[in-house]
Amino acid sequence: MKDHLAALTRNTMSLVGSALMLISAILFVSLMLIELLGAEGNPYLGIITYLILPAGGLLGFILVVWGIRRERRRAPEPVFPVIDLNLDATRKRLMMLILVVTVGAVVLTAAMSQGVHVMESTSFCGETCHSVMSPEYIAYQRSPHARVACVECHVGSGTDWFVRSKLSGAWQLVSITFNLYDRPIPTPVHHLRPSEGTCEQCHWPEKFYGVRSKMITSFSDDEANTEVKTILLLKVGGNDFAGSQGIHWHMDPDVEIRYRSDEKRRTMYEVELTTSDGPVKRFVKQTVKEENPEPMDWRVMDCVDCHNRPTHVYYTAEEAVDLALGRDFIAKDLPYVRREGLRAVRAGYASHDEARQGISTAINDFYRSEYPALAASRAEDIEEAGHVLGGLYASNVFPSMKIEWDTYPDFSGHYNSLGCNRCHAGDHATEDGDVIDSDCSLCHTIVAWDEASPEILELIPK
Numbered sequence: 001m002k003d004h005l006a007a008l009t010r011n012t013m014s015l016v017g018s019a020l021m022l023i024s025a026i027l028f029v030s031l032m033l034i035e036l037l038g039a040e041g042n043p044y045l046g047i048i049t050y051l052i053l054p055a056g057g058l059l060g061f062i063l064v065v066w067g068i069r070r071e072r073r074r075a076p077e078p079v080f081p082v083i084d085l086n087l088d089a090t091r092k093r094l095m096m097l098i099l100v101v102t103v104g105a106v107v108l109t110a111a112m113s114q115g116v117h118v119m120e121s122t123s124f125c126g127e128t129c130h131s132v133m134s135p136e137y138i139a140y141q142r143s144p145h146a147r148v149a150c151v152e153c154h155v156g157s158g159t160d161w162f163v164r165s166k167l168s169g170a171w172q173l174v175s176i177t178f179n180l181y182d183r184p185i186p187t188p189v190h191h192l193r194p195s196e197g198t199c200e201q202c203h204w205p206e207k208f209y210g211v212r213s214k215m216i217t218s219f220s221d222d223e224a225n226t227e228v229k230t231i232l233l234l235k236v237g238g239n240d241f242a243g244s245q246g247i248h249w250h251m252d253p254d255v256e257i258r259y260r261s262d263e264k265r266r267t268m269y270e271v272e273l274t275t276s277d278g279p280v281k282r283f284v285k286q287t288v289k290e291e292n293p294e295p296m297d298w299r300v301m302d303c304v305d306c307h308n309r310p311t312h313v314y315y316t317a318e319e320a321v322d323l324a325l326g327r328d329f330i331a332k333d334l335p336y337v338r339r340e341g342l343r344a345v346r347a348g349y350a351s352h353d354e355a356r357q358g359i360s361t362a363i364n365d366f367y368r369s370e371y372p373a374l375a376a377s378r379a380e381d382i383e384e385a386g387h388v389l390g391g392l393y394a395s396n397v398f399p400s401m402k403i404e405w406d407t408y409p410d411f412s413g414h415y416n417s418l419g420c421n422r423c424h425a426g427d428h429a430t431e432d433g434d435v436i437d438s439d440c441s442l443c444h445t446i447v448a449w450d451e452a453s454p455e456i457l458e459l460i461p462k
Contacts, residue, residue: 011071017063024057028107049118057104119169125150129176135398136185139312142395146311153311156197183402188265188308190296195303199310203303211445212236216415218322218450221339225325225332229454231447247443250301257301259423265305266409268422271436272298283428283436306419309410316416317345317405320392329388331381335374340366341385345393346405352394359393360386 031049084090118124126137140146145153155165168191175181212234220226237246250257254276261268271283304310315323321341324330330337344362349355363386367375375382397404409417426438440446448454 011067013070014064014067017060017065017067020060020063021057022060024053024060025107028053028057120149120151120155122149125154129172131400132176132181132185135401135403136312138395139314143311143313148311152201153198154192156193156201158197161193161197183400184398184407185401186263187408188304190263192304199303199307210236213447214444217326218318219325219332219338221336221342223335225334225336225338226452227326227332228450228452229457230449230451231454231456233445233447235443235445250306251303258298259301259305260298261296261422263296265308265411266418266422268428271423271428281430281434283423283430283434286427286429305411307412309408309412312408313410314396314403314405314408315392317342317396319416320396321345321389324388324392330385331378334367334378334381334385335371336366337363337385341389344386345389345397349393349397350399352399355393355397355399356387356390359390362386363389 028049031053083094085094122140126133126140140150151165155161172181214232214234216230216232218228218230220228235246237248249255256274258272258274259268260270267285267288269285269288273281273283299305321330321338325332325338330341340363344359345355347358347362349358360383364375364382367378367382409419411417411419411422414420420443421438423436424438424442426435428436447456
């Protein structure tokens, strides 16, 4: 035993390992105590405390064992230590060793457990790799699922997908370290877990009965920025006692829809419908039939094929400006503010700082040139309009990641994207001439369309 302890101090490798273990242990305990006392850290501090320091301690232990083994091999007659439990000193040393190893194992296990917790936190996912994930994190924070942890959708429950996510994360770490990631991040994620294991843990599509109303407020490009409204009755539907109907007919257990498309799932080349009471139908897109495309493999349709942006929501320029006007973030009585705002935010900028400055300058220059009296009397409102428009740009467009206004379209409709019309455009037909229905009344009833004063609003109590 004494020889092995001597071997620990006689070689540089074991000394370095011992120092690494000691430093890692001191820093780990110190940082953990600071956290227990209530100090708020950041994702990087969590990574250091629960990932880097335990890994450093483990590396130190490996160096110690390796150094002792190498030192023993150099000895003239390497022998195993003789452990005589009849000696009081040997028993005390053995008990001390068992105690140290036990405490170390408990601490390392706790650190690994906390490390997993840190890696699955929303702050870790959104803030650690800031340059890459900043756009997604900003979009996530204003989404309907802003209170749902990232891992609940991107990983879900179960060991299988947990291991897959960690293996995927390891490659992501490599790609970020060596600047190998794509700009923008390509979508859709082709190896995302099926919706049954994520979305449907909270949502039950078969039970979304009935009709839901939807009102879309937008503004015209005229001088008065005329407010108009589109009101729809969405036939959400579901599998009720009357049989499957409405939009969620696509999710009926007795209906299976498969398709082949391009990588971005924007062009559906073939659609196959299988029902429990009819023959299989295959619809082929007629406008590309002669181009002999090479689509992706067959995919069974699920929630994310329509709800492709349920969380990381990016607005189009029109949506962003209309929302700001509708919520009175921008004064609606500024002449042509919508038209000029859209023109300003659609201009090309190299950075967010340049965009904020350029948009503010463009708005102020317009009113000074076209409405000089108004520019003097409403200077504060005009300045605020430029500020808000700059913020809209900075939260939807990211030049460093090559994300523009239309990079990530939302397919859960067809108001500002292809959406439903990827299939329901009247150009997918079978060999027998059956066509995928494109009748608007299948999914919604139009109550008002871009009307300034829809009559139905008069019936709603104010």
